Amino acid sequence: xxxxxxxxxxxxxxxxxxxxxxxxxxxxxxxxxxxxxxxxxxxxxxxxxxxxxxxxxxxxxxxxxxxxxxxxxxxxxxxxxxxxxxxxxxxxxxxxxxxxxxxxxxxxxxxxx
Amino acid sequence: xxxxxxxxxxxxxxxxxxxxxxxxxxxxxxxxxxxxxxxxxxxxxxxxxxxxxxxxxxxxxxxxxxxxxxxxxxxxxxxxxxxxxxxxxxxxxxxxxxxxxxxxxxxxxxxxx
Numbered sequence: 001x002x003x004x005x006x007x008x009x010x011x012x013x014x015x016x017x018x019x020x021x022x023x024x025x026x027x028x029x030x031x032x033x034x035x036x037x038x039x040x041x042x043x044x045x046x047x048x049x050x051x052x053x054x055x056x057x058x059x060x061x062x063x064x065x066x067x068x069x070x071x072x073x074x075x076x077x078x079x080x081x082x083x084x085x086x087x088x089x090x091x092x093x094x095x096x097x098x099x100x101x102x103x104x105x106x107x108x109x110x111x112x113x
Numbered sequence: 114x115x116x117x118x119x120x121x122x123x124x125x126x127x128x129x130x131x132x133x134x135x136x137x138x139x140x141x142x143x144x145x146x147x148x149x150x151x152x153x154x155x156x157x158x159x160x161x162x163x164x165x166x167x168x169x170x171x172x173x174x175x176x177x178x179x180x181x182x183x184x185x186x187x188x189x190x191x192x193x194x195x196x197x198x199x200x201x202x203x204x205x206x207x208x209x210x211x212x213x214x215x216x217x218x219x220x221x222x223x224x225x226x
Protein backbone atom coordinates (compact mmCIF):
# COMPACT_ATOMS: atom_id res chain seq x y z
CA UNK A 1 0.00 0.00 0.00
CA UNK A 2 1.78 3.11 -1.26
CA UNK A 3 1.03 6.01 1.04
CA UNK A 4 3.00 8.48 -1.08
CA UNK A 5 2.67 8.29 -4.85
CA UNK A 6 4.51 10.03 -7.63
CA UNK A 7 2.69 8.88 -10.72
CA UNK A 8 5.02 10.35 -13.33
CA UNK A 9 8.26 8.36 -13.60
CA UNK A 10 9.77 11.06 -15.79
CA UNK A 11 9.21 14.60 -17.02
CA UNK A 12 10.96 16.53 -19.76
CA UNK A 13 10.94 20.36 -19.70
CA UNK A 14 12.58 23.03 -21.83
CA UNK A 15 15.24 25.14 -20.13
CA UNK A 16 13.76 28.40 -18.83
CA UNK A 17 10.20 27.02 -18.58
CA UNK A 18 8.36 25.91 -15.47
CA UNK A 19 8.74 22.35 -14.15
CA UNK A 20 5.83 20.98 -12.12
CA UNK A 21 6.31 17.75 -10.20
CA UNK A 22 3.33 16.14 -8.51
CA UNK A 23 2.83 13.95 -5.46
CA UNK A 24 -0.32 12.38 -3.98
CA UNK A 25 -0.73 10.86 -0.55
CA UNK A 26 -3.32 8.77 1.21
CA UNK A 27 -2.52 9.12 4.92
CA UNK A 28 -4.36 12.08 6.44
CA UNK A 29 -2.06 11.86 9.51
CA UNK A 30 0.92 13.19 7.57
CA UNK A 31 1.87 16.55 9.06
CA UNK A 32 5.05 17.43 7.18
CA UNK A 33 6.09 17.04 3.56
CA UNK A 34 9.50 17.30 1.99
CA UNK A 35 11.05 17.29 -1.46
CA UNK A 36 14.48 15.82 -2.06
CA UNK A 37 16.67 15.94 -5.12
CA UNK A 38 18.98 13.11 -6.13
CA UNK A 39 21.80 13.00 -8.64
CA UNK A 40 23.18 9.64 -9.88
CA UNK A 41 25.62 7.93 -7.49
CA UNK A 42 24.82 10.42 -4.71
CA UNK A 43 22.52 10.42 -1.73
CA UNK A 44 19.33 12.51 -1.77
CA UNK A 45 19.68 16.15 -0.72
CA UNK A 46 16.95 18.18 0.93
CA UNK A 47 15.31 20.77 -1.28
CA UNK A 48 12.23 22.28 0.36
CA UNK A 49 9.53 21.35 2.87
CA UNK A 50 6.05 22.35 3.97
CA UNK A 51 4.07 21.88 7.14
CA UNK A 52 0.50 20.62 6.87
CA UNK A 53 -0.74 23.89 8.40
CA UNK A 54 0.47 25.84 5.35
CA UNK A 55 -0.54 25.72 1.70
CA UNK A 56 2.56 27.23 0.12
CA UNK A 57 6.26 27.54 0.81
CA UNK A 58 8.73 29.33 -1.44
CA UNK A 59 12.52 29.25 -1.59
CA UNK A 60 14.09 31.02 -4.53
CA UNK A 61 13.13 29.21 -7.73
CA UNK A 62 11.37 26.45 -5.81
CA UNK A 63 7.79 26.58 -4.53
CA UNK A 64 5.83 23.77 -2.93
CA UNK A 65 2.03 23.85 -2.87
CA UNK A 66 -0.08 21.69 -0.58
CA UNK A 67 -3.76 20.93 -1.19
CA UNK A 68 -4.90 19.01 1.88
CA UNK A 69 -8.44 18.41 0.70
CA UNK A 70 -7.10 16.71 -2.44
CA UNK A 71 -4.18 15.12 -0.57
CA UNK A 72 -1.90 16.50 -3.23
CA UNK A 73 1.31 18.49 -3.29
CA UNK A 74 3.35 19.86 -6.12
CA UNK A 75 6.82 21.29 -6.59
CA UNK A 76 7.24 24.17 -9.03
CA UNK A 77 10.66 25.08 -10.38
CA UNK A 78 10.86 28.31 -12.32
CA UNK A 79 12.83 28.98 -14.39
CA UNK A 80 14.15 25.46 -14.96
CA UNK A 81 17.90 25.14 -15.41
CA UNK A 82 20.08 22.30 -16.75
CA UNK A 83 21.42 21.63 -13.24
CA UNK A 84 17.88 20.82 -12.13
CA UNK A 85 18.03 17.55 -14.10
CA UNK A 86 17.80 14.92 -11.35
CA UNK A 87 15.37 12.55 -9.67
CA UNK A 88 12.97 14.31 -7.31
CA UNK A 89 11.45 12.47 -4.36
CA UNK A 90 8.44 13.47 -2.35
CA UNK A 91 8.46 12.33 1.31
CA UNK A 92 6.06 12.68 4.21
CA UNK A 93 6.12 12.26 7.96
CA UNK A 94 3.64 11.65 10.73
CA UNK A 95 3.96 13.60 13.97
CA UNK A 96 5.57 11.68 16.82
CA UNK A 97 7.02 9.04 14.49
CA UNK A 98 10.65 9.90 15.34
CA UNK A 99 10.82 11.78 12.04
CA UNK A 100 10.42 8.65 9.97
CA UNK A 101 9.85 9.55 6.34
CA UNK A 102 7.62 7.71 3.86
CA UNK A 103 8.92 8.17 0.33
CA UNK A 104 7.44 8.28 -3.13
CA UNK A 105 9.10 6.42 -6.02
CA UNK A 106 10.57 9.57 -7.55
CA UNK A 107 10.21 11.52 -10.80
CA UNK A 108 13.16 11.91 -13.14
CA UNK A 109 13.27 15.50 -14.40
CA UNK A 110 15.13 16.17 -17.64
CA UNK A 111 15.79 19.79 -18.59
CA UNK A 112 16.34 20.18 -22.33
CA UNK A 113 18.64 22.99 -23.51
CA UNK B 114 33.03 18.50 8.16
CA UNK B 115 32.69 15.25 6.20
CA UNK B 116 28.93 14.96 6.87
CA UNK B 117 27.61 11.40 6.52
CA UNK B 118 30.10 8.86 5.20
CA UNK B 119 29.40 5.30 4.09
CA UNK B 120 31.73 2.43 3.29
CA UNK B 121 32.10 0.50 1.09
CA UNK B 122 30.75 2.19 -2.06
CA UNK B 123 30.21 -1.15 -3.84
CA UNK B 124 30.14 -4.76 -2.74
CA UNK B 125 29.30 -8.12 -4.29
CA UNK B 126 28.28 -10.87 -1.87
CA UNK B 127 27.55 -14.51 -2.43
CA UNK B 128 24.31 -15.94 -1.09
CA UNK B 129 24.70 -16.81 2.58
CA UNK B 130 27.63 -14.49 3.25
CA UNK B 131 27.48 -11.74 5.85
CA UNK B 132 28.77 -8.20 5.89
CA UNK B 133 28.58 -4.90 7.74
CA UNK B 134 27.81 -1.62 6.02
CA UNK B 135 29.49 1.24 7.83
CA UNK B 136 27.95 4.65 8.44
CA UNK B 137 29.44 7.56 10.34
CA UNK B 138 28.47 11.19 10.82
CA UNK B 139 30.50 14.01 12.34
CA UNK B 140 27.65 16.47 12.91
CA UNK B 141 26.70 15.24 16.40
CA UNK B 142 23.23 14.24 15.16
CA UNK B 143 21.12 12.16 17.50
CA UNK B 144 18.85 10.56 14.91
CA UNK B 145 20.24 8.14 12.34
CA UNK B 146 18.48 6.01 9.70
CA UNK B 147 19.19 3.17 7.31
CA UNK B 148 17.25 2.95 4.04
CA UNK B 149 17.29 0.71 1.02
CA UNK B 150 16.31 1.79 -2.46
CA UNK B 151 15.31 -0.78 -5.04
CA UNK B 152 15.19 0.17 -8.75
CA UNK B 153 12.24 2.42 -9.60
CA UNK B 154 11.13 2.55 -5.98
CA UNK B 155 11.26 5.02 -3.16
CA UNK B 156 13.43 4.64 -0.10
CA UNK B 157 12.28 2.14 2.49
CA UNK B 158 13.31 2.50 6.13
CA UNK B 159 15.17 -0.53 7.54
CA UNK B 160 16.17 0.59 11.03
CA UNK B 161 16.62 3.84 12.86
CA UNK B 162 18.21 5.12 16.06
CA UNK B 163 17.27 8.05 18.27
CA UNK B 164 20.58 8.04 20.14
CA UNK B 165 23.45 5.88 21.32
CA UNK B 166 22.17 2.55 22.61
CA UNK B 167 18.65 3.00 21.22
CA UNK B 168 17.51 1.43 17.96
CA UNK B 169 14.16 0.48 16.47
CA UNK B 170 12.76 -1.30 13.43
CA UNK B 171 11.50 0.49 10.38
CA UNK B 172 9.35 -0.79 7.54
CA UNK B 173 11.64 -3.57 6.20
CA UNK B 174 13.93 -4.85 9.03
CA UNK B 175 13.98 -8.58 8.22
CA UNK B 176 17.45 -9.90 7.42
CA UNK B 177 19.24 -6.94 9.01
CA UNK B 178 20.61 -5.91 12.39
CA UNK B 179 21.96 -2.64 13.74
CA UNK B 180 23.80 -1.32 16.74
CA UNK B 181 24.55 2.21 17.95
CA UNK B 182 27.32 2.26 20.52
CA UNK B 183 28.37 5.87 19.80
CA UNK B 184 26.62 9.01 18.52
CA UNK B 185 28.82 8.98 15.42
CA UNK B 186 28.49 5.40 14.13
CA UNK B 187 25.50 3.35 13.01
CA UNK B 188 26.57 0.11 11.27
CA UNK B 189 24.10 -2.14 9.44
CA UNK B 190 24.70 -5.88 9.55
CA UNK B 191 23.47 -8.29 6.89
CA UNK B 192 23.39 -11.91 8.01
CA UNK B 193 22.96 -14.72 5.47
CA UNK B 194 22.70 -12.48 2.42
CA UNK B 195 19.92 -13.24 -0.06
CA UNK B 196 19.36 -12.00 -3.66
CA UNK B 197 16.37 -9.98 -2.37
CA UNK B 198 18.86 -7.80 -0.47
CA UNK B 199 20.41 -6.57 -3.70
CA UNK B 200 19.82 -2.84 -3.43
CA UNK B 201 21.38 0.55 -2.81
CA UNK B 202 21.68 1.31 0.89
CA UNK B 203 21.62 4.84 2.25
CA UNK B 204 22.44 6.05 5.72
CA UNK B 205 21.03 9.38 6.93
CA UNK B 206 21.04 11.53 10.04
CA UNK B 207 18.99 14.41 11.36
CA UNK B 208 20.24 17.12 13.68
CA UNK B 209 17.66 18.02 16.25
CA UNK B 210 14.37 17.21 17.76
CA UNK B 211 12.25 19.45 15.55
CA UNK B 212 13.96 18.79 12.25
CA UNK B 213 12.51 16.58 9.55
CA UNK B 214 15.39 17.27 7.18
CA UNK B 215 17.66 14.25 6.84
CA UNK B 216 21.25 14.38 5.62
CA UNK B 217 22.31 11.44 3.48
CA UNK B 218 25.50 9.57 2.76
CA UNK B 219 26.47 8.67 -0.82
CA UNK B 220 25.14 5.11 -0.58
CA UNK B 221 26.45 1.55 -0.84
CA UNK B 222 25.51 -0.50 -3.89
CA UNK B 223 25.19 -4.14 -2.86
CA UNK B 224 24.73 -7.09 -5.19
CA UNK B 225 23.99 -10.58 -3.84
CA UNK B 226 24.51 -13.41 -6.33
